[in-house]
Amino acid sequence: MEEKYIKHRYDPIIPSKNEWPVVKLARERKEFVKKVAELAEARILGLTGKNPDILKEELETTLYREKLRVKQNPWAVDPDDENEFWNEVKNSLLQTNNDTTLDRERRFLAYQGLLHRITSRYAEEIASNFKASHYKFTRSIVTYGFARLLNAARVKGIKSIFSTQYTLQDKIQITGQTDQIRDLATKGTIVMVPTHFSNLDSVLIGWIISVLGMPPFIYGAGLNLFNISIFAYFMNALGAYKVDRRKKNLMYLETLKTYSKEAIQFGCHSLFFPGGTRSRSGMIESRLKLGLLSTAIEAQRANFQNGLNDISGKVFIVPVTINYHFVLEAPGLIQEHLSTTGQERYYKENDEFSTSYKISKFLFKFFTKGSDISVSIGRAMDVLGNYVDEDGDSLDKRGRRIDTRDYFISEGKVTIDQQREEEYTNMLGKRIVEEFHIINRVFSSHLVAFVAFELIRQKNNKLDIFDLIRLPEEEISIPYEEFRDACQMVLDRIFELKSQGKIDAAPHLKRGIDEIISHGIDNVGMYHAKHPLVRDKQGNIATEDMSLLYFYHNRLHGYGLEKLF
Amino acid sequence: MALKNSFKSKKVGVVGVGSFGTAIANMLAEKNEVVVFARKEEVVEEINTVHTVSGRELNPAIRATVDPSELCRHCDILFFMIPSTGFLEVVRNFAPFLYPYHIIIHGTKGLALNLGESESLETVQKLKRSQVLTMSEVIMQETVAIRVGCLAGPNISKELILGNPAATVVASKYNEVILEGQRLLRSERFQVYGNSDIIGVELSGVLKNIIAIASGALAGLGLGENAKGLLISRGMVEMVHLSKALGGSVQSVMGLAGIGDLVTTCNSVDSRNFTVGFRLAKGETLDQILATMDEVAEGVNTVRIVDAFIKTAGIRAPITENLHRVLFEDLPISDALQFLMKYPFSVDVDFV
Numbered sequence: 029m030e031e032k033y034i035k036h037r038y039d040p041i042i043p044s045k046n047e048w049p050v051v052k053l054a055r056e057r058k059e060f061v062k063k064v065a066e067l068a069e070a071r072i073l074g075l076t077g078k079n080p081d082i083l084k085e086e087l088e089t090t091l092y093r094e095k096l097r098v099k100q101n102p103w104a105v106d107p108d109d110e111n112e113f114w115n116e117v118k119n120s121l122l123q124t125n126n127d128t129t130l131d132r133e134r135r136f137l138a139y140q141g142l143l144h145r146i147t148s149r150y151a152e153e154i155a156s157n158f159k160a161s162h163y164k165f166t167r168s169i170v171t172y173g174f175a176r177l178l179n180a181a182r183v184k185g186i187k188s189i190f191s192t193q194y195t196l197q198d199k200i201q202i203t204g205q206t207d208q209i210r211d212l213a214t215k216g217t218i219v220m221v222p223t224h225f226s227n228l229d230s231v232l233i234g235w236i237i238s239v240l241g242m243p244p245f246i247y248g249a250g251l252n253l254f255n256i257s258i259f260a261y262f263m264n265a266l267g268a269y270k271v272d273r274r275k276k277n278l279m280y281l282e283t284l285k286t287y288s289k290e291a292i293q294f295g296c297h298s299l300f301f302p303g304g305t306r307s308r309s310g311m312i313e314s315r316l317k318l319g320l321l322s323t324a325i326e327a328q329r330a331n332f333q334n335g336l337n338d339i340s341g342k343v344f345i346v347p348v349t350i351n352y353h354f355v356l357e358a359p360g361l362i363q364e365h366l367s368t369t370g371q372e373r374y375y376k377e378n379d380e381f382s383t384s385y386k387i388s389k390f391l392f393k394f395f396t397k398g399s400d401i402s403v404s405i406g407r408a409m410d411v412l413g414n415y416v417d418e419d420g421d422s423l424d425k426r427g428r429r430i431d432t433r434d435y436f437i438s439e440g441k442v443t444i445d446q447q448r449e450e451e452y453t454n455m456l457g458k459r460i461v462e463e464f465h466i467i468n469r470v471f472s473s474h475l476v477a478f479v480a481f482e483l484i485r486q487k488n489n490k491l492d493i494f495d496l497i498r499l500p501e502e503e504i505s506i507p508y509e510e511f512r513d514a515c516q517m518v519l520d521r522i523f524e525l526k527s528q529g530k531i532d533a534a535p536h537l538k539r540g541i542d543e544i545i546s547h548g549i550d551n552v553g554m555y556h557a558k559h560p561l562v563r564d565k566q567g568n569i570a571t572e573d574m575s576l577l578y579f580y581h582n583r584l585h586g587y588g589l590e591k592l593f
Numbered sequence: 594m595a596l597k598n599s600f601k602s603k604k605v606g607v608v609g610v611g612s613f614g615t616a617i618a619n620m621l622a623e624k625n626e627v628v629v630f631a632r633k634e635e636v637v638e639e640i641n642t643v644h645t646v647s648g649r650e651l652n653p654a655i656r657a658t659v660d661p662s663e664l665c666r667h668c669d670i671l672f673f674m675i676p677s678t679g680f681l682e683v684v685r686n687f688a689p690f691l692y693p694y695h696i697i698i699h700g701t702k703g704l705a706l707n708l709g710e711s712e713s714l715e716t717v718q719k720l721k722r723s724q725v726l727t728m729s730e731v732i733m734q735e736t737v738a739i740r741v742g743c744l745a746g747p748n749i750s751k752e753l754i755l756g757n758p759a760a761t762v763v764a765s766k767y768n769e770v771i772l773e774g775q776r777l778l779r780s781e782r783f784q785v786y787g788n789s790d791i792i793g794v795e796l797s798g799v800l801k802n803i804i805a806i807a808s809g810a811l812a813g814l815g816l817g818e819n820a821k822g823l824l825i826s827r828g829m830v831e832m833v834h835l836s837k838a839l840g841g842s843v844q845s846v847m848g849l850a851g852i853g854d855l856v857t858t859c860n861s862v863d864s865r866n867f868t869v870g871f872r873l874a875k876g877e878t879l880d881q882i883l884a885t886m887d888e889v890a891e892g893v894n895t896v897r898i899v900d901a902f903i904k905t906a907g908i909r910a911p912i913t914e915n916l917h918r919v920l921f922e923d924l925p926i927s928d929a930l931q932f933l934m935k936y937p938f939s940v941d942v943d944f945v
Contacts, residue, residue, distance in 0.1 A: 426688075428689070430737055439669070445769055448767055
């Protein structure tokens with residue numbers, strides 16, 4: 029088979045784990061949390077212009093929302109004293125409001141005291157609980173345990189469970205700029221930005237990072253994942269800090285951003301899922317959540333302000349795409365997408381990752397049947413989206429070296445200009461989306477799903493997407509010949525785009541077209557109860573679930589390929 | 594010492610010394626040290642010795658150079674004041690010397706094409722939005738500078754030179770650029786507004802040139818003020834739709850750079866675009882007119898590009914379409930007028 033990936037053993041770039049930034053951060057956790065709380069407090073005070081009335085209003089809004097959340101949407105992971113804490117805040121707030129003996133100055137101080145308590149609580153909650161020993165244990169569980177499973181499934185015989193013929197790297201291929209990211213990780217600070225399709229991504233990326241010999245990255249994981257014990261353990265071990273999407277108040281968001289910015293400045297490599305949450309539609313994220321991304325730009329500017337002008341203070345953005353044949357949560361995700369984009373009636377979300385049992389079942393299936401995953405590491409960029417060379421210097425479009433610091437300069441000095449940095453964040457977001465499309469790796473399953481859906485759409489060109497999804501599946505049948513020709517046409521276009529450096533393709537797409545099609549149909553969403561694509565008795569192409577077909581089709585959205593039809 | 598340093602602030606650069614470039618350079622020179630760039634040695638010589646450029650007076654403090662690198666080295670802020678036809682070439686000459694700290698504000702009311710080496714407007718089947726560039730998009734594409742802004746508004750050079758009261762819009766995505774533009778240009782006689790919709794402001798300045806040609810034609814035919822009022826209001830509606838299709842906002846067309854500039858240009862016998870229309874109506878051909886004009890009438894090129902774009906985008910813009918037929922397809926002006934009068938405009942305002 030032509031699918032020979034080089035199975036590389038990467039040495040750790042920092043052998044002593046005491047030198048790992050994330051370990052250093054864990055050692056200084058207490059001081060760090062305190063610093064984050066104080067800086068967040070200062071930021072919020074800055075935003076309120078030190079006006080006691082505005083600050084009071086913000087406190088009241090936060091209190092109101094938090095009380096509502098505690099009442100209406102409690103989670104298992106929430107601390108027991110949640111209610112107590114917010115009641116105390118309420119009482120102190122009332123007391124200050126009603127105390128007529130306080131002058132403006134003292135009232136302000138009282139509000140500030142409350143703010144301090146809130147940001148401290150948030151900072152403590154957000155901070156990660158990384159323990160190097162847990163990390164090592166988790167890592168070996170993942171690698172060793174998975175390898176056993178894999179060999180048990182693939183190598184027949186009783187002794188197979190101890191065979192080392194297959195390792196995880198046979199299942200998960202890492203391609204792209206691996207040497208560059210390893211090298212830059214020793215010199216500067218990396219912010220990795222992967223696409224996000226599945227809850228498995230965080231564990232997967234954590235494993236990739238360790239295979240590449242890099243110290244763990246810290247990343248923001250949805251607090252909801254900490255509800256599930258098996259995930260909570262993994263997340264903590266992998267250096268996750270917690271992001272609570274229920275809390276949308278200013279104070280929480282500012283604390284979160286401060287945490288991320290300070291951690292980057294501390295030298296911790298970070299991981300953001302810039303899409304914010306898993307892609308509901310199956311499309312590559314096109315609109316990124318810019319909140320955390322802006323902290324990378326802020327941290328870079330702060331480093332320049334502090335005189336860290338060499339590579340040690342440089343922040344590198346590395347886009348990563350994760351390519352699957354199969355996304356376990358696909359049915360739930362696409363239903364959610366369809367119900368939010370419009371017309372389908374409300375659909376009760378069915379979170380397939382809700383129990384540890386289901387996850388284990390999935391993992392077993394994953395390792396016992398062939399479904400490959402590939403992870404493409406993109407070229408590193410500076411925080412403005414310029415590529416960097418081997419020394420970490422930024423290059424402009426013509427390959428001239430430029431200094432990232434120049435972007436933050438006004439009248440000869442590095443200045444803070446929030447509005448400017450917002451625009452820079454937008455630009456960086458656009459560049460990341462461009463890079464996602466460039467390094468995206470097409471699988472046979474993406475191709476067949478795309479072609480099948482587009483053919484069905486073409487035949488029903490009067491229907492909008494919601495009517496298309498509701499087409500009775502048993503009436504859909506595409507003659508194989510027609511399907512084959514269309515696949516060839518799209519494939520040719522993909523290779524044309526690839527030669528222009530606009531997309532990447534998996535090696536299995538070099539096979540004959542019939543082989544590609546059967547490989548694709550076998551693999552596309554292979555473990556779903558209903559298959560997105562099947563061949564019927566006559567050999568024609570049919571589907572058992574239009575929504576799922578749409579989901580897998582969307583992976584090739586954004587390349588103008590639909591214009592071929 | 595600190596005081597001395599703060600006085601020694603950087604110079605301001607102006608690229609191009611046409612009528613508008615000269616007017617802006619003089620206004621900038623009231624408060625700042627100004628260096629101008631000209632391509633021809635003899636022009637630089639003229640500025641540095643007798644302080645004039647093609648007969649127009651220049652503030653004696655202004656220095657000139659032919660060297661782009663010198664200008665970029667001495668100035669953090671550059672004003673690009675060159676016609677759209679030469680814009681790309683000049684920007685490319687400057688690109689190697691520009692860095693991300695440079696701020697660029699341009700005053701060019703034209704469009705450029707972003708086509709492959711072998712393509713031209715005649716050979717491409719379709720003209721997509723990505724193939725049409727505003728001048729700020731040219732700068733962003735060709736250089737590493739991203740803090741880019743534009744100047745637009747009713748700014749007839751002659752009147753600016755006389756010191757008559759006027760105003761302009763500085764548009765940029767960056768507040769910093771707007772504030773710098775205001776700081777440098779604002780005076781007792783010159784008001785400076787800010788707008789964050791740079792594309793919309795650029796398009797307003799560009800599209801109004803089309804209407805200006807039509808207005809000149811009406812004047813040449815001696816059709817009077819009712820006709821002009823009709824043209825200006827329908828022209829504005831057309832500008833709104835075209836600007837929206839090209840990525841600008843409605844609000845910007847309503848502002849100084851849109852309506853303000855439109856009314857001024859449609860009434861100005863000094864406007865080159867107006868003159869083109871006027872002479873067409875008097876029976877001259879486009880070639881004859883262009884041969885005797887020393888500075889470019891941006892509107893002619895704009896009509897060609899916008900006409901190609903609307904055909905691709907499938908939108909209707911009757912004034913532009915008919916002007917295109919008059920300019921390039923030998924349609925008699927009276928027929929175009931007939932066509933417009935019969936065009937089924939049913940709704941007066943359909944965009945707010």
